[in-house]
Amino acid sequence: MSEVCTTPAVLILLGPPGAGKGTQARMLEETLGLIQLSTGDLLRAAVAAGTPAGMAAKSVMEAGGLVSDEIVLEILRDRMMQPDVQSGVILDGFPRTDVQASALDLLLAETGQGVSLAISLEVDDEAMVARVAGRHTCAKCGEGYHDTFKRPTNGACDKCGGTEFKRRSDDNADTARQRLATYHAQTAPLIAHYAGAGVLRRLDAMQDIAAVSRDLTRMVEPVIR
């Protein structure tokens, strides 16, 4: 009798701040049952909890720089050990440096895995500053919204009915520009890393949220079946 080998999918969403990584990862979680793994969310949780890693990360995040590879890799490894990630993950905001990409390749190789698909969300820089500056999330369930592009109906969260929303302290125009520069200098080169590995796909993420989701689902479905 032949055994069916089910290797969990490892998807990466690449793209600058505001490209739509978090929005799309949450949608894929709902539609395809994958787990979103956002290093930004994990780091913000560490900052809020006041852990040593969080305390070291706080000022770097506020300045729009990158938290050290060492801290990010430790946080990511811990999260990847949790049982719920065994059915497949969407990495949102990781890797962001060459060192992180190589560490991920090694970590996956330990269990005979590799990156299934790295999708580059391609956008214009100036539009990204406006996306970041208008971003807010539901304080209760974390659903993402935008002042112009995705407003909560009648001021209440479409997902949970919550009426309180929060904004990130780093989501201002100045820090957004700094984060874009950081992206171009340190993260955009990873596009070539994944092209070389034969797993890169490019997606026009200037389209509206629904159109990006449609294109993304078409790319992802074949690799998770």
Ligand code: ADP
């Ligand atoms: P990222 O995780 O890449 O930083 P988000 O998913 O948080 O980006 O999106 C940034 C902001 O832009 C949010 O306010 C979100 O509602 C909005 N947004 C996301 N995708 C689009 C899109 N395709 N068109 C317009 N606005 C978008």
Ligand code: ADP
């Ligand atoms: P965005 O999607 O808007 O770029 P994130 O929530 O992914 O924002 O990240 C917020 C901040 O957290 C980044 O500006 C950076 O300081 C830090 N961060 C998140 N992920 C990483 C990572 N993989 N490596 C280094 N720093 C990170």
Ligand code: ZN
């Ligand atoms: Zn909500």
